[in-house]
Amino acid sequence: MxxxxxxxxxxxxxxxxxxxxxxxxxxxxxxxxxxxxxxxKGALVADSGKRAATGTFKASKDFAKGDPICGTLCSISVGCEAISSVLVWCPIPGKVITISALKATSIGCQRFRDLCAADPSSPVC
Known part of the structure; x- marks a missing residue:
């Protein structure tokens, strides 16, 4: 046939x-x-890896300069990205909301760090 x-x-x-x-x-x-x-899921993991690598580099520069606020913000960002890249493969309830919150926290910390690094005279930094 x-x-x-x-x-x-x-x-x-x-x-x-x-x-x-x-x-x-x-x-x-x-x-x-x-x-x-x-x-x-693969695209989310690749994005998390890129953001974690960038955050690690920035954190090492910030801690080397003696800037604990910016270094801590980058460290929080790296942690959120690492957790989200693992959770994307786990079958848990509320996964989309959890990953969205982690990614939003990561991006927010990075943006705030970048603003502080650009203007260190700000009273917030």
Missing amino acids: SLTFNGDGIRDVILSQGKPATESAAYFWENITKGVQDST
């Missing part, structure tokens, strides 16, 4: 294997969805 890649040929193969068309469609869409989810 020659398998042609048209709708009728694929339908005949599915039905000859004893699977209903809806079950085959469900397998297809499940595989597509899983692929998109894994790609998105």
